[in-house]
Amino acid sequence: MSSQVITPRSEDYSRWYTDVVQRTDLADYAPVRGCMIIKPYGYALWENIQAQLDRRFKDTGHQNAYFPLFIPEEFLEKEKENFEGFSPELAVVTIGGGQELEQKLVVRPTSETIIGHTFANWIQSYRDLPLLINQWANVVRWEMRTRLFLRTLEFLWQEGHTAHATFEDAEEETLRMLGVYTDFAVNEAAIPVIPGRKSEHEKFAGAMHSYTIEAMMGDKRALQSGTSHNLGQNFARAFEIRYTDEDNQLKHCWTTSWGMSTRIVGAIIMAHGDDQGLRLPPRLAPIQAVIVPIFKNDAERSAVVPFAEAFSAELKAAGVRIKLDLREGLSPGFKFNDWEMRGVPVRVEIGPRDVQNHSVVLARRDVPGKPGKQFVPRDGAAARLAELLVEIQAAMLESARTFRDANIHPVENDYAAFQEILKDGWAYTWFCGDKDCEERIKDENQAVSRCFPLDQEPGEGQCIKCGGKATRRALFARAY
Amino acid sequence: MSSQVITPRSEDYSRWYTDVVQRTDLADYAPVRGCMIIKPYGYALWENIQAQLDRRFKDTGHQNAYFPLFIPEEFLEKEKENFEGFSPELAVVTIGGGQELEQKLVVRPTSETIIGHTFANWIQSYRDLPLLINQWANVVRWEMRTRLFLRTLEFLWQEGHTAHATFEDAEEETLRMLGVYTDFAVNEAAIPVIPGRKSEHEKFAGAMHSYTIEAMMGDKRALQSGTSHNLGQNFARAFEIRYTDEDNQLKHCWTTSWGMSTRIVGAIIMAHGDDQGLRLPPRLAPIQAVIVPIFKNDAERSAVVPFAEAFSAELKAAGVRIKLDLREGLSPGFKFNDWEMRGVPVRVEIGPRDVQNHSVVLARRDVPGKPGKQFVPRDGAAARLAELLVEIQAAMLESARTFRDANIHPVENDYAAFQEILKDGWAYTWFCGDKDCEERIKDENQAVSRCFPLDQEPGEGQCIKCGGKATRRALFARAY
Numbered sequence: 038m039s040s041q042v043i044t045p046r047s048e049d050y051s052r053w054y055t056d057v058v059q060r061t062d063l064a065d066y067a068p069v070r071g072c073m074i075i076k077p078y079g080y081a082l083w084e085n086i087q088a089q090l091d092r093r094f095k096d097t098g099h100q101n102a103y104f105p106l107f108i109p110e111e112f113l114e115k116e117k118e119n120f121e122g123f124s125p126e127l128a129v130v131t132i133g134g135g136q137e138l139e140q141k142l143v144v145r146p147t148s149e150t151i152i153g154h155t156f157a158n159w160i161q162s163y164r165d166l167p168l169l170i171n172q173w174a175n176v177v178r179w180e181m182r183t184r185l186f187l188r189t190l191e192f193l194w195q196e197g198h199t200a201h202a203t204f205e206d207a208e209e210e211t212l213r214m215l216g217v218y219t220d221f222a223v224n225e226a227a228i229p230v231i232p233g234r235k236s237e238h239e240k241f242a243g244a245m246h247s248y249t250i251e252a253m254m255g256d257k258r259a260l261q262s263g264t265s266h267n268l269g270q271n272f273a274r275a276f277e278i279r280y281t282d283e284d285n286q287l288k289h290c291w292t293t294s295w296g297m298s299t300r301i302v303g304a305i306i307m308a309h310g311d312d313q314g315l316r317l318p319p320r321l322a323p324i325q326a327v328i329v330p331i332f333k334n335d336a337e338r339s340a341v342v343p344f345a346e347a348f349s350a351e352l353k354a355a356g357v358r359i360k361l362d363l364r365e366g367l368s369p370g371f372k373f374n375d376w377e378m379r380g381v382p383v384r385v386e387i388g389p390r391d392v393q394n395h396s397v398v399l400a401r402r403d404v405p406g407k408p409g410k411q412f413v414p415r416d417g418a419a420a421r422l423a424e425l426l427v428e429i430q431a432a433m434l435e436s437a438r439t440f441r442d443a444n445i446h447p448v449e450n451d452y453a454a455f456q457e458i459l460k461d462g463w464a465y466t467w468f469c470g471d472k473d474c475e476e477r478i479k480d481e482n483q484a485v486s487r488c489f490p491l492d493q494e495p496g497e498g499q500c501i502k503c504g505g506k507a508t509r510r511a512l513f514a515r516a517y
Numbered sequence: 518m519s520s521q522v523i524t525p526r527s528e529d530y531s532r533w534y535t536d537v538v539q540r541t542d543l544a545d546y547a548p549v550r551g552c553m554i555i556k557p558y559g560y561a562l563w564e565n566i567q568a569q570l571d572r573r574f575k576d577t578g579h580q581n582a583y584f585p586l587f588i589p590e591e592f593l594e595k596e597k598e599n600f601e602g603f604s605p606e607l608a609v610v611t612i613g614g615g616q617e618l619e620q621k622l623v624v625r626p627t628s629e630t631i632i633g634h635t636f637a638n639w640i641q642s643y644r645d646l647p648l649l650i651n652q653w654a655n656v657v658r659w660e661m662r663t664r665l666f667l668r669t670l671e672f673l674w675q676e677g678h679t680a681h682a683t684f685e686d687a688e689e690e691t692l693r694m695l696g697v698y699t700d701f702a703v704n705e706a707a708i709p710v711i712p713g714r715k716s717e718h719e720k721f722a723g724a725m726h727s728y729t730i731e732a733m734m735g736d737k738r739a740l741q742s743g744t745s746h747n748l749g750q751n752f753a754r755a756f757e758i759r760y761t762d763e764d765n766q767l768k769h770c771w772t773t774s775w776g777m778s779t780r781i782v783g784a785i786i787m788a789h790g791d792d793q794g795l796r797l798p799p800r801l802a803p804i805q806a807v808i809v810p811i812f813k814n815d816a817e818r819s820a821v822v823p824f825a826e827a828f829s830a831e832l833k834a835a836g837v838r839i840k841l842d843l844r845e846g847l848s849p850g851f852k853f854n855d856w857e858m859r860g861v862p863v864r865v866e867i868g869p870r871d872v873q874n875h876s877v878v879l880a881r882r883d884v885p886g887k888p889g890k891q892f893v894p895r896d897g898a899a900a901r902l903a904e905l906l907v908e909i910q911a912a913m914l915e916s917a918r919t920f921r922d923a924n925i926h927p928v929e930n931d932y933a934a935f936q937e938i939l940k941d942g943w944a945y946t947w948f949c950g951d952k953d954c955e956e957r958i959k960d961e962n963q964a965v966s967r968c969f970p971l972d973q974e975p976g977e978g979q980c981i982k983c984g985g986k987a988t989r990r991a992l993f994a995r996a997y
Contacts, residue, residue: 067585068592068634069622077580077650084581100557101564105547106586106624106655106671107608112548126614128587130624134606134659142549144586144610144624154548170557175586175655179614191586 043378045312050256057306058185061315061379064302071183071190075299078379079186081323082302083193087173089225089321090195090297093217099169099197104151106175107142112150116243119275126179128190144177149243149268149294152198153276160200160290162281167210168200186303187260187517194298200278200290204269207291208246211267214295215248218263226301227318227434228252228308229441230262231512233488236468238475245269251487251512253441254307257462259487259514262304265295303517308437315380316402318433319426325358326422327376331369331388344392344415348385351419357426377402382429383422391415403429403436445512448501455501455513459484463514467498467507474502478513486511523858525792530736537786538665541795541859544782551663551670555779558859559666561803562782563673567653569705569801570675570777573697579649579677584631586655587622592630596723599755606659608670624657629723629748629774632678633756640680640770642761647690648680666783667740667997674778680758680770684749687771688726691747694775695728698743706781707798707914708732708788709921710742711992713968716948718955725749731967731992733921734787737942739967739994742784745775783997788917795860796882798913799906805838806902807856811849811868824872824895828865831899837906857882862909863902871895883909883916925992928981935981939964939993947978948991954982958993966991 043060044052058064063079066072075083091101107130128144131137145151152170160168177191197214201207215232222230230250240247244266252262272278273289282288309316319325330345332338342363349361360381362372369386376384386398397418401409413421444462448455458464459482468474468486478501479485489509500507523540524532538544543559546552555563571581587610608624611617625631632650640648657671666672677694681687695712702710710730720727724746732742752758753769762768789796799805810825812818822843829841840861842852849866856864866878877898881889893901924942928935938944939962948954948966958981959965969989980987 068631069585069587069589072585072587074585074635075583077582080582081580083583100561102557102560103555103563103673105549105552105554106657107549107552109549127612128610128614128622129612130608131611132607132609132621134608134661141612142608151548155554177586181614193583 043312043314046255046310053310053312054303054307055185057310057314063306063315064185066185069190071180073185073189073191075193078323079302082305082317082321083299085321085323086225086301087195090217090221091173093221094171094195094197097169097213097217099171099199102170102172103174104148104155104172106145108145108148108151110141110143112154113143115275116150116272119271126181128177128179145174146176146178147294147296148172148174148176148196149198149272150276153272153278153292156198156200156290156292157276157278160278160280163202163283166200166202166280166290167206169197169210170199171195171197184303186299186306188300192299194296197293197295199293200273201292202280202282202288202290204267204291207267207269207293211246211248211265211293211295214293215250215263215265218250218265218295218297221297222250222252222262222301222304223434225318225320226305226308227320227430227437228262228304229434229438231488231490232492233490233512235264235488236470236475236486236511238472239485239487241266243268243271245271249488251514252304252308253437253444253463253514254304254517255310256307257444257514259463259512259516260300260304260307261487261516262301263295263297266293268292268294309433310380313374313405314378316433317380317382319382319430322380322382323358324360324376324379324381325426326352326383326385327360327362327381328385328387329362329369329372329376331386337389340389340392341387345387348387348397348415348418352422355419355423357419357422383425385422399425401425401429403432450499450501450504452501456482459513459515463487463512464501465510465512466501468509468511468513469500469503469505469507470509470511471500471503471505474500478502482513482515484513484515487514487516488512523792523794526735526790533790533792534783534787535665537790537794543786543795544665546665549670551660553665553669553671555673558803559782562785562797562801563779565801565803566705566781567675570697570701571653573701574651574675574677577649577693577697579651579679582650582652583654584628584635584652586625588625588628588631590621590623592634593623595755596630596752599751606661608657608659625654626656626658627774627776628652628654628656628676628678629752630756633752633758633772636678636680636770636772637756637758640758640760643682643763646680646682646760646770647686649677649690650679651675651677664783666779666786668780672779674776677773677775679773680753681772682760682762682768682770684747684771687747687749687773691726691728691745691773691775694773695730695743695745698730698745698775698777701777702730702732702742702781702784703914705798705800706785706788707800707910707917708742708784709914709918711968711970712972713970713992715744715968716950716952716955716966716991718952719965719967721746723748723751725751729968731994732784732788733917733924733943733994734784734997735790736787737924737994739943739992739996740780740784740787741967741996742781743775743777746773748772748774789913790860793854793885794858796913797860797862799862799910802860802862803838804840804856804859804861805906806832806863806865807840807842807861808865808867809842809849809852809856811866817869820869820872821867825867828867828877828895828898832902835899835903837899837902863905865902879905881905881909883912930979930981930984932981935993936962939995943967943992943994944981945990945992946981947987948989948993949980949983949985949987950989950991951980951983951985954980958982962993962995964993964995967994967996968992
């Protein structure tokens, strides 16, 4: 319960974000530096995200498994020896059972190494391929500057790990899972992400090809919301993941990995939130509709509450995630604001007159004030509410798409214009993909290429930085 | 795929257990000492366990949340200062981001301390009570002797943590969750556990009252399968979890905690398994029925496979977790053995004659050979199979109950008989509950009291050890 004010976005976007996360009870800082406590409301949102992703993973043939939290230090050294891999800052266990450990254990920052080691045991023949595994887990990266959901020492995620017989199979899997992430973001989170390929500068160092979905936040900065990597044979060579092919030859596998984390909660907050607080897409909202009964005395109460309870029960039976707010000592107005702040898509108001008229009021979170309100006959109100949730889901996606499209600016052969765009939007331009060009753009603009969007017309132009030949356009933006 | 033989239980029960876990692909040892990899088949079983528990937690008003993996060392010291608490061997992170840490971080062995610290911030008034939280998480205890699922360095579990205004409320919650565990074990896992209270010797050191559900394994040893603790005000005092009551007085809360872990997988294996391998209760089995098509040539194949596919699709649509085994190069006999070993409750055999007769064969895993087989008309076979799953679930519970009851022996005033019983069964006897008595029984028999069963006739007798007055009977057994 909170009546504290949320800092307006225009005043301080970063402060707005933290206010929203804390005041809506999504999460809070833990007594351990950089770690977070995911509170029940935030965790319920994460559970809905998990369910929707997990369903898609299983539908595409993946199985869940669980691998150890601790990774022998030597595994990460092996990764380093074989290729310039991922080198996050690590948390290291050096004491176990009161004894100094001979072999230090790293708390997993990601599991390519230990899963690669395991795959080498599991895979013998081409018949064992493809091997399609996913893990739901916590991981730890020793970040210095942390922000709730966006960057924390420990976070929750899923990491997919697969092994294939050929490059083509691995590439197909990598793109399939990018598609799954895109579908989830667009159709569940109502975030019109742009799927694309990462540049050499921005890709996962252990990968051949990295793909990403990029989302535009309310401050027009980009948030990488999910990644999918074709790891080529890098990990297969480092961990001897091999199979005997139909021709009886021993060959290295081709592997992939792909992940989405609690960071997506940050994306949902910033893609949809407004100065009143959260706006949650109905398909993921822990509470899809809240009923606020309105009464001034016991007589009114005894008419309104049973009416509200009956409607609540009907909605629950129809599968709507419904909350009936019977808290005492709080005014309806306070409750309206409270649930608005918490982003519940629909508010149902029921007062004595509604009971008399056998009707209810439905108020949309995404359309403020009168225009968002409708009086609905009680009969058929549950069906109308279900429709409304679908309409809101579509409207939120449309609104985010309009905002995104209004803030992506094509630019050609004009570096000054490009720089101007990057101050308050995304630039879409020809880019040669060269690491040096990217490094210089980064230094000069605090912005990097977010991706080469997959969906673009073929063509050719001049790189925005070096003027050399470019065959693909990239999106550039400042990012989280 | 494995045609290796499983060691018979009579030869070496412990070896039988490990064979079953590894050869049925439930889990395997990890390249980190004492840690395990939960393989897809084992993880699917765990997911079904989670779903059934989680539903019950939510139905009883609990919400999930997530707290940090790392606990400041000082929290555990505070626990120690306040009362003789839980003191498992710990894994300690001393290096973060390449630097020696000033404040060492313990990898959580359980979360009473950090959740207690958090509850102190969340709770102000009696209106905030009860606070009913659950967490699904991994925990680490530096065990020296480990066994897959039963005792591993890292394991997965859920830990419930609640805060209440009064002792009575906390005790009611403690018993409610014991009831949830009992209901789950009996009705989902088909394990006839005995709920009861732990003795002073065996209780969680930080608790006022500890309760447990005790299960009998195939070797007649006991396995503690879930615990529920009334923590009194111990943690509330250590972490200042206080609330302002209606009378405006600041009071300490009463807290509880309760947990069930991946250990329950070990219980399912040992409560039901036989020399052929696993036997999984239908309600939790990842695969409830497997269809093995039988054919000798392409002509037969082209009749049998479409028939099997149609049946598989019908079962899937009816919500049965079905597997159609179309693996090539393996004989039907090999497949029969393979799925039998993996404990799939029903095998469906479909051969050319079945197609002709428009029938299928249903074979029960729990009833070997001819008596377990039935020929069923194809029309209505899906409904028959659904019924059969219910029958098997009930039969497995009944069979485990018969075994349990045959191996629990009441005994009074005869320590020699008591000792003899403990060599190969459970003894049910009067027990004064004294720590010294229990210590001596333990030294002399390698057995401790498992619990004072809740369900017992009131009465009075002489303690089996000291002969002093005893008002409750306890179960004694050797245990895992």
